[in-house]
Amino acid sequence: MSEVIVTAADEIEVDHNALDGSVARFSGRNGRYYAAVFRRIHESSAPFPLTFNSAAAVLGPLWAAMRGAWGAFWGFLILETLALVQIGRGLWGDLGSDLATRAESQLARAASFLEQATAAKQAGQDPTRFEKMAENLGRAGERSLEAAVAASADATTILLFGIMLFLGLRIVQGGSANIIYEKQYSRWRIDPQHTESGIRPRNLILGVLLFAAISPLTIYKFAVANPPKLLSEFPAQRSHFSAVATWIEARIDAAAMAGAGTFDSIVTGVRSVLNALTVTLIGTPWPVVMLVICVVAWRSAGPRIAIFTAVCIAYIAFFGYWELAMETVALVGAAVFICVLLGIPLGIWFGKSERAYRAAEPILDLMQTLPAFVYLIPIVAFFGTGNPPGILATIIFGMPPVIRLTALGVRGVPESIKEAAMAFGASRWRLLRDVEVPLALPSIMTGVNQTILMCLSMVVIISLIGGGGLGKVILEALQYAAKGPGIMGGIAILFVAMVMDRIVQGAFRRDQRK
Known part of the structure; x- marks a missing residue:
């Protein structure tokens, strides 16, 4: 059939x-x-x-x-x-x-x-x-x-x-x-x-x-x-370029002289955070710092990350990069601390206010797309050279991710959950603290992670304006075409970045499992 x-x-x-x-x-x-x-x-x-x-x-x-x-x-x-x-x-x-x-x-x-x-x-x-x-x-x-x-x-x-x-x-x-x-x-x-x-x-x-x-x-x-x-060829005139460049230079010099006190205060505040981290990481005996880092990695991310951290630290110490690596961690730590301290509140504000986010979005785009070498020029003009100006340049480059992802996480909280919390009598502060921030935490921690990595990518650029750390090793290797020291210093920077990334990610995942 x-x-x-x-x-x-x-x-x-x-x-x-x-x-x-x-x-x-x-x-x-x-x-x-x-x-x-x-x-x-x-x-x-x-x-x-x-x-x-x-x-x-x-x-x-x-x-x-x-x-x-x-x-x-x-x-x-x-x-x-x-x-x-x-x-x-x-x-x-x-x-x-x-x-x-x-x-x-x-x-x-x-x-x-x-x-x-x-x-x-x-x-x-x-x-x-x-x-x-x-x-x-x-x-x-x-x-x-x-x-x-x-x-x-x-x-x-x-x-x-x-x-x-x-x-x-x-x-x-x-x-x-x-x-x-x-x-x-x-x-x-x-x-x-x-x-x-x-x-x-x-x-x-x-x-x-x-x-x-x-x-x-x-x-x-x-x-x-x-x-x-x-x-x-476009019929451009060199005289226009010279006139505009001279005008910009004069305005920057005038602003630097007028705001010298404010700029010095900012540098002093950044230097105080940096000095505290430097004394903690370099002034403390190195065995203590090594042990504390490995224990933090173990408690935050587990034994595997602790073993990986110990191997990375051994490489850094064995080849004589210990002080430079700790100086790098202090620089990045200071920049990340300021980025998180300012970025998360701003991200929460932008996540709850569409008008504020639209007003700040062009500034965030400028901070992310403008090449670092461009805004190093006004940084040096206003704040001088050295580690504090380098940290300020790093903050400009590293803060947008934590702001954007925090705002994205806050916006992603379902309206039904917020309405239910408000129905049970939650105040706006209680709603933010107990509902919106916990639900937005995965996005917030992703922003923190991206900020850490982007701040570490600025290590070499900081050395161009007199900053210290492992960036000096790479800069000297580029100047003298020293291939071996340059590759070894780059691996040290890689290990610092991987250790910081694994510890932060491991701590967040462990909190999520709890």
Whole structure:
């Protein structure tokens, strides 16, 4: 007895009239054509159904612009511009002009050396040196002439390649246009407000303007032998740069003089935190510090991390990096302490206030994206050199992660849980302390972890402005190209980072298990 297998697709009944009407509303013109094509695409089991859109093949990127398919417009515009550049090079490009000019110069110099050889003979001197140089330059000139002739002969090949590439791209556009447009139709059915549909003259005009602004200039730049300098260099004026740079420098100097007392107070506060950590880590006998670190690793993260910590410390101590490593830990510890002390409250505030977060977001973006070498300049101008300014630069670089992730964690607390806590009489402070912060703790600790690692990445940069620690080892290795000491110092920095990271992560995971 034969069995009849009915698939889920067979059981689905499609209202083709409603679907055709939807496609017609989406496409505007040629609604029947696109309804038939989309139906064929839907019914086809092939990954790329074979359809051809003659309008897309003729108009190229302009069809995509007219239909609002901007991704296809930009992709095919760039590819067609490359093809048109090859056509322009084949038609108007003097491909062998540079080589011909070089050959002419070489042959002229060869003739000059021959004249010097003749003069040397007449003067009774040995002309061998001049004759040899003339012979070498003559051979080089002949090779350059041959290369120029070969390059000129390649113009036809480049022209044919450009034409074939252009026609191939148009065929590809015609074959892929319906598939691209069907995907746009699918997005339109989900979100009609934010997906373009139909033919819009505004889009066509914009596409024409973009095409006219991009392709002709690009073709002219690469096809003409000596294009205008304006196409290669922006007409900037050095006087504007000097005036703005001088103004900025004067403002920074004035601000440094006006706020000298404030800046000195900040440096004093940072130095006090750093001195406390330095005395604790370096002033205390090294066996005590080693033992305490291993015990903290054991109690926080378990015996495996304790053994790993002991191995890392042994490497650091055995190769004479102990004091430098402890100075590095003090620098990073001071920076992390200030980052966490300021970052977590700010993150909580930004997590609860959307307006405050929007106001601070550009500043956080600036702190993370601006290269460290850029803001080292005002740091040195305002705070001088040494470890405290280095810590301030590290704070600028390392604070954004803990702020962002704390805000993210606070925002991620479900509203239902907060409403339940408020229903049971929890005050806003109690809600924050007993509900929001504990639930946001995974995100907060991830931010702390990222801050630690980012602060450690600044160790070498701190050494550029007079900071100490293991960064000095790397800086000296770079200055004297000392490969061995540089690699050994880098491994020491790696071990310090890994120990701090494993201890913090282990402590957090153990608290989570409890």
